[in-house]
Amino acid sequence: MCNKHHLEFILINPFSSTILVSIVRSSGPSFDLLLTKDPSKIQPVIGHGMPGVDPETRIVVMAGQEAPTFTRTKRRTATQHGGSTLADLQQALEDYLPFLLGLVKDGSPLQHKVQFVWVNQEDDAEETAMSNAWYEILSVLHLMASLSLSQANLLLLPRTSADGYQPKISEESRRTSIDIFLKAAGYLDCAIRQVLPLLPAELRRGLPVDLTEGVLRALCLQALGQGVDIQLGLAIDSTKATLAVKRRLACEMVKYWQQAQDNMTNLPLSNGWGEKHRLFVKWKYLEAMAAAYYYHGLILDEGNTEKSHGMAVAALQAADEFLKESKKASDAFNTVPPLSRNPPLWGTMKYLSEKIPKDTSSKVRINQDLYSHDKIMETAPTLPDFALALKPDDYQLPPLHISWNDENISNG
Numbered sequence: 001m002c003n004k005h006h007l008e009f010i011l012i013n014p015f016s017s018t019i020l021v022s023i024v025r026s027s028g029p030s031f032d033l034l035l036t037k038d039p040s041k042i043q044p045v046i047g048h049g050m051p052g053v054d055p056e057t058r059i060v061v062m063a064g065q066e067a068p069t070f071t072r073t074k075r076r077t078a079t080q081h082g083g084s085t086l087a088d089l090q091q092a093l094e095d096y097l098p099f100l101l102g103l104v105k106d107g108s109p110l111q112h113k114v115q116f117v118w119v120n121q122e123d124d125a126e127e128t129a130m131s132n133a134w135y136e137i138l139s140v141l142h143l144m145a146s147l148s149l150s151q152a153n154l155l156l157l158p159r160t161s162a163d164g165y166q167p168k169i170s171e172e173s174r175r176t177s178i179d180i181f182l183k184a185a186g187y188l189d190c191a192i193r194q195v196l197p198l199l200p201a202e203l204r205r206g207l208p209v210d211l212t213e214g215v216l217r218a219l220c221l222q223a224l225g226q227g228v229d230i231q232l233g234l235a236i237d238s239t240k241a242t243l244a245v246k247r248r249l250a251c252e253m254v255k256y257w258q259q260a261q262d263n264m265t266n267l268p269l270s271n272g273w274g275e276k277h278r279l280f281v282k283w284k285y286l287e288a289m290a291a292a293y294y295y296h297g298l299i300l301d302e303g304n305t306e307k308s309h310g311m312a313v314a315a316l317q318a319a320d321e322f323l324k325e326s327k328k329a330s331d332a333f334n335t336v337p338p339l340s341r342n343p344p345l346w347g348t349m350k351y352l353s354e355k356i357p358k359d360t361s362s363k364v365r366i367n368q369d370l371y372s373h374d375k376i377m378e379t380a381p382t383l384p385d386f387a388l389a390l391k392p393d394d395y396q397l398p399p400l401h402i403s404w405n406d407e408n409i410s411n412g
Contacts, residue, residue: 016398043231053062086154090147090299093140094398100140101397102404103133104198108152109359122215123208134266137397138211139193148184149223152177156230158346169347171237174230181227186393188220196399209274218263218281224390225284231390232291233347244300247295248386249348254292255388272337279333286326287349292383293319300381301363311381313367316360323356 107179111133118139119127155177158167196204196213209215232249235241258279269278297315326349334340345353376409 003198004010004211011017048240053090068157086147086151090144090151093144093147097137097140098398098401099403100133100137104137105400105404109259115117118208119319120208120210122210122269122271122277124268124271125208128206128208130203132203133197134195135207138191138195138199138207141195142211142216145184145187145191145219145223148180148187149219152180152184152226155180156347171234174234175277178227178230180391181223181230182393185223185227185391186395188216188223189392190395190397192216192220209269212267214263214267215269216276217262220392221256222258222281222284223264224388224392225253225260225288227390228253228256229284229288229348233351236348236351243295243299247292247299247384250291250295251383251386252289252388252390253288254285254383255386256390257281257288263286276333276336278339279329279336283329283333286329290319290322290326290356291348291352292320292381294352296358296381296383298359309363309367313363313377315381316356316363319356320360331387 044150102106102108102110104112112131114133114136115129115131116133116136116139117127117129155173156169159173160167160170191215199207214283228249232246232253235246235249263280264278267274269275293315297312297319303309303312330342334342344350
């Protein structure tokens with residue numbers, strides 16, 4: 001147990017299915033993972049599908065096959081056991097946790113006997129080393145959430161349809177992605193509620209910004225916000241969904257992204273990836289505001305009074321302004337190093353980017369005698385406030401592996 005474990009963690013662009021689409025098609029960085037460990041420092045313990053390989057080594061072996069072509073660090077470790085899928089890596093992490101939790105059982109001193117070293121993505125320091133198993137558990141939960149985000153994003157890649165027409169995303173894939181976004185949020189919520197409080201205050205202050213409560217909460221809210229975005233897209237495609245339903249979803253999306261922004265406000269996200277993350281959240285918040293004001297304007301326009309029509313125009317003009325600002329935020333996101341390509345519009349924003357300018361222009365022409373463009377934000381009505389419906393999955397840390405039973409330890 002005294003061997004020094006060296007783990008590298010690279011998380012590249014855990015932000016959006018749309019970004020994943022663009023990066024998968026380009027030569028830039030993609031949402032991938034790189035874990036490496038020096039095999040010479042590992043003592044084989046339990047096979048779990050790879051004879052003579054312990055669970056953590058299995059994770060490293062498989063993750064090496066998922067490594068991106070671009071990483072923050074140049075360090076690489078070769079792997080020898082073949083390829084893997086994200087689902088395989090997720091399962092390996094789930095198998096690893098019950099072993100890892102044995103190190104912290106009943107306050108065991110073993111929790112301080114192994115030094116865990118992870119390479120950071122958003123922190124200025126390249127890596128963070130801590131001799132505390134709770135730090136490793138926190139990192140693993142963060143990785144499990146990141147894998148879930150990646151799995152959801154992969155489901156949202158357009159596929160060539162059976163009829164040979166333009167690639168599209170099936171309704172089944174979209175609905176499944178929502179479940180996976182909730183799972184990702186559940187891992188992060190567990191990390192915040194069940195793991196962070198167990199780290200000593202001194203160690204919490206030494207955590208990289210990637211694992212601070214603010215970033216973890218922002219990622220959790222981001223997953224929920226993306227889930228609502230998919231729900232809104234499904235509602236747009238449904239003939240049964242009313243304007244009221246679409247407005248509510250859009251307004252909920254605003255709250256998720258606003259809260260994500262609030263959690264990142266005072267964090268030192270100064271390097272490329274940290275700034276890129278902050279800009280991503282701002283971009284998605286502005287898109288959500290555009291959607292919310294658009295549907296709010298359509299509902300107000302159903303009123304029969306001059307006042308309601310005037311408020312509808314103001315709301316639609318606000319939607320148009322937020323849409324323009326979101327495009328600027330998207331450009332800013334893509335130009336911050338590491339550079340990424342602006343992806344083609346899809347889903348909710350593909351629809352709204354066409355409808356918002358068209359409907360706004362139409363309403364302004366009708367009411368041009370009453371409303372001027374430079375008064376948009378001053379006259380925009382307040383958005384309605386709805387309770388948030390999507391919640392993280394209720395993920396609980398698993399029970400200890402049977403090998404940690406007192407009887408097995410004494411017999412071992």
